[in-house]
Amino acid sequence: MPSMESRRATQIAEALQQQVFSGRYEDGDKLDEVRLAEQFEVSRTPIREALQELVGTGLAEQIPRRGVFVRLPGPVELMEMFETMAELEAACARLAASRITDTGLAQLREANSKCQEAIEVQDFDRYYAQNEAFHQAIYRGAANGFLAKHAAQLQNRLKPYRKEQLRFRGRMDQSMAEHVAIVAALERGDGRAAEQALRDHVAVQGEKFHQLMANLNSK
């Protein structure tokens, strides 16, 4: 286990990301350097570095000589992010259809069976963890490290929203069924089908759209 990331700045960046995800900040809230400095009991320097990381990941915006402000996606941007995610995953699926290995397929089936176990005890957190494993197995299946990294990054950013959505009635079962269809398409080597299945799986349409909006408003 290399580099346990002893830089304070990075730790602070991760903590701040958690705080933003947990809804502690509103969109547009200022991330005050001196306030955060005393809050984390540290000087402004590591705070500034942490803020730059947040800006880099898109969770905050920096306005020169004004400060940095948290930047939560509104409905429009959220839809755009989900659509982009759908396209990225669809691309992974299409590529994976002709590239995935037997062990890759085995990992997908493994993740799915663990998803099924989570459903049987209605454990949302556990389901999401295994769901994440499933999707990352697909990224790997595309045999494109660059694409996989970006897909994983966006997945991480959408995590809070996707996780909440699972709590809606029947969503886990539907998600599970889609997973099975995706694996089937990949086993057949049917790129077109896998691509479309994954796109639909991730896309936010119909009932899922309303669920997402309801989720947004409740915060």
Added chain:
Amino acid sequence: MPSMESRRATQIAEALQQQVFSGRYEDGDKLDEVRLAEQFEVSRTPIREALQELVGTGLAEQIPRRGVFVRLPGPVELMEMFETMAELEAACARLAASRITDTGLAQLREANSKCQEAIEVQDFDRYYAQNEAFHQAIYRGAANGFLAKHAAQLQNRLKPYRKEQLRFRGRMDQSMAEHVAIVAALERGDGRAAEQALRDHVAVQGEKFHQLMANLNSK
């Protein structure tokens, strides 16, 4: 014209990016803080911020307590980046087929006619500039700001390689012909055709693969 970005750190980041693109650094070269500080006649502080930006865009890698090192893509990662670019643009094309406006189409035709002009005088730089405009018009056509931003970002990172490729005999003409086909597909609203045309246009296969590799080795 707001915020002419008077932060020194940002200017330095841009300058460094240029230097990396221009081949001034080898892969793995260390970006020494004190050396850069005297080179830019500035203290280490803005240098460190600039380096963080480079790390954020993927042009450098930071190893805690060791320093930051330039990270140029090797053949494999470069192919992965082009493949990802192809998929992103293909997605934009598919979405644009049903969303692009008349003015959007007009912009595409406009960019193409300027590309044609550049070909007639064999002006590579001018061609690439208009080529860039063409692709960005497609991104906008997808009516997804998030996707467009990411596509533009990756395009920027691949810029040096794509630009060099145009110098190979006949590449501008071929590129131009493909542009025309893409616009035609979008005019018909044929998403499948537009998607595939753009994917092939961006993909690095066959002769283009060898050209790209030759380009890499010559540096």
Added chain:
DNA sequence: ATCAATGATATTGTATACAATATAGCGGTC
């Protein structure tokens, strides 16, 4: 001679001090 331990040096990470710019409050003018 190779390797390990130890100390000297160099470099990164953080704190503090200073400079430059923005924000806010006040008074004046029309």
Added chain:
DNA sequence: GACCGCTATATTGTATACAATATCATTGAT
């Protein structure tokens, strides 16, 4: 009373000082 300009204050950006860690060379042992 609204708007403009000025001064005082606060906040960001940069420089410098200090601390912590890594790198390197030297020395000694096997």
